[in-house]
Amino acid sequence: MNLPADQIRPLPPGLSLRRAVLAEPLSVALHAVRRAGEVTGKRILVTGAGPIGCLVVAALRHGGASEVVVTDLHDAPLRIATEVGATATVRADRAGDPAWAGAFDVAVEASGAPAGLRSCVERVLRGGTVVMLGLLPPGETGLLGNVVVTRELDLRGAFRFDTEFDDALALLAGGLPVEPVVTHTFPLERSVAAFTTAQDRTVASKVLLDLSGA
Numbered sequence: 566m567n568l569p570a571d572q573i574r575p576l577p578p579g580l581s582l583r584r585a586v587l588a589e590p591l592s593v594a595l596h597a598v599r600r601a602g603e604v605t606g607k608r609i610l611v612t613g614a615g616p617i618g619c620l621v622v623a624a625l626r627h628g629g630a631s632e633v634v635v636t637d638l639h640d641a642p643l644r645i646a647t648e649v650g651a652t653a654t655v656r657a658d659r660a661g662d663p664a665w666a667g668a669f670d671v672a673v674e675a676s677g678a679p680a681g682l683r684s685c686v687e688r689v690l691r692g693g694t695v696v697m698l699g700l701l702p703p704g705e706t707g708l709l710g711n712v713v714v715t716r717e718l719d720l721r722g723a724f725r726f727d728t729e730f731d732d733a734l735a736l737l738a739g740g741l742p743v744e745p746v747v748t749h750t751f752p753l754e755r756s757v758a759a760f761t762t763a764q765d766r767t768v769a770s771k772v773l774l775d776l777s778g779a
Contacts, residue, residue: 574730577738583747584737586773587620591733591743592726594620597698598628600723601671605629610669612657612684613676613699614642616771619649619746621673626650627741634664636684639767648745657684675699679706686712694719747771752778
């Protein structure tokens, strides 16, 4: 296999493969945080606590966010979000949860669900920023356009990453607390079980295939 040399990165000394596998999704998270602008001291909502959402949490906390509230429909992802730095979590289907109280300076939509985008648009401050990271379902999606207009919200897209890969490697080598995101490892011969497990968000976040014995 021939690869462009400028796309190859040596792993920093001491960085294990188990942590290094998070370099690409962490780059996506870092790009989303960069698109959000200054986050130091800000109160931020993250909708969706999948692997990317949880890595956004870790990146936000590293960037100086004072509060990061995370929503999801399942308890297991919310526990992982707490372990990587969320200051509060809330079940998205519990509208009366006190963690919803107050508006947010910034919201990052990482679930890819229209309901998540609605939460972001409705709960940021007037003039606040919403970063759209999760890919929405195919077809047209209803958008609270009048809310965006009358409250002068700033909607920003974040697609994959740009120059953040080296930063991601450095953060992983420096000990950014992201270990809880990797929940399962399977040998190659159990790849079907690995993919099945990865589809179950009630138990799994990032699922790895171990090729060392292949």
